[in-house]
Amino acid sequence: MKIKIKKIGFVAALTLFGVALLSTRYYMVDLPVWHFFGGGEGPDPLTLQLHGEFVESNLGAAEGPAGSLTVRMIAQQFVFVPQCIMVPAGVPITFRITSADVVHRLRFLGTNYGLEAVPGVVTEANFTFAKAGEFKIPCNEFCGAGHYAMRGQMHVVPRDQFASLLPGERRTCELR
Amino acid sequence: MSYASQVSRLPIAARWIGTLVALFMITVPWSGTDSSAQPENSEPPLRVPSNVAWTKETLTIISSGDAFQGLLLARRCNHCHGEEGFSSVPAFPNLAGEDRLSFWKQMQDFRSGKRASPVMQGIAEGFSARAAADLAAYYAMLPTASDPQDNRAFPQPMQDSSRASMAIRLIVFGDGQRGIPPCQSCHGPVSYVKGAPPLATQNGAYLERQLENFSDGNRTNDINVRMRSIARQLTVEEKTAVSEYYGAGYGPGATSR
Secondary structure: OHHHHHHHHHHHHHHHHHHHHHHHOHHHOOOOHHHHHHOOOOOOHHHOOOOOOOOHHHOEEEEOHHHOEEEEEEEEOOEEEOOEEEEEOOOEEEEEEEEOOOOEEEEOOOOOOEEEEOEOOOEEEEEEOOOOEEEEEEEOOOOOOOHHHOEEEEEEEOHHHOOOOOOOOOEEOOOO | OOHHHHHHHHHHHHHHHHHHHHHHHHHHHHHOOOOOOOOOOOOOOOOOOOOOOOOHHHHHHHHOOOHHHHHHHHHHOHHHHOOOOOOOOOOOOOOOOOOHHHHHHHHHHHHHOOOOOHHHHHHHOOOOHHHHHHHHHHHHHOOOOOOOOOOOOOOOOOOOHHHHHHHHHHHHHOEHHHOEOOOHHHHOOOOEOOOOOOOOOOOHHHHHHHHHHHHHOOOOOOHHHHHHHHHHHOOHHHHHHHHHHHHOOOOOOOOOO
């Protein structure tokens, strides 16, 4: 009798797990499990430009608390915004990246770093760039017809040449 | 069945429920640590490029546009944009075959002043969101092929053939080294992106001025700085070449008109 109840419980748990898996479509999505339990806290990819941290005036390198440096970027078909970012060498930099449409992947050429930009999710990572120089950031995940020409730029400048940011300043190296 | 076995059944069931609850509880600590919590920074003044976002509600409004209502409303547009949607003045855009979404977005941006235009702002204020959707439906329906009475010859010859090759390169391949995607990957016919109008039958002079405005920062209503970051990379000659090529009717996707 005990064994039968255990079996029923096992089958019930398995069914519940299966139903949960199918209903969340987790098997189709390249997202961490807790994203679904978080309840859509990430930014809405369709309204990035209206409010939140990815409005266009907030993109680029920004001074965080205690002098840390945060770089915010949007990946979208088929440009990275900002198109060119400027960071100091030898300093840990926090990247916060999201996508406005489909999944993109940033490949920081000249380093071992890569980052995935997923719509509705903020990808955060801490990188330190040892070498100064100009690096390309091509998109490393097929994102559409213009994928091969989707390429950002990164200027890593020596630490002493990177002037400290003013409060509220967002630094990029875009052509103006 | 003894009384004892009756009792022992409950704890087993309870244990299973307990296990499930415990498994669920394990996920709770993670649920709060989605990385969207924003670190505190001194905020720059908020700048919103356009009040339009491609949400489901926006698409519903646009798709509910009635082309016949648009036909009646379009009498106010005919004087500048042409009876058939082809304007006689090169500085004004052609509207025949215009993409519904981009038409509607530009009308809203003219109304809200997000796209600065002394002429169009006053006119767009006279059209509600619904009326703009009607107009969008009408202009999307107009054929891009010419009427037989149109005596302009298309495609027109381009004077400078080196410019033509420069334009083809940018339209078809873009420039990967500078991060310029090909025009046709968003503006068609290869693929389309929401809010990107088809350019194959657009006026060259109009296109050139818009590219200049994007790169100068005089026009800033593109969502997520997309067109601005591309136009900034283009040289003056490249802007001229691309717009001349499209304006002459050679653009990919153009039907002879």
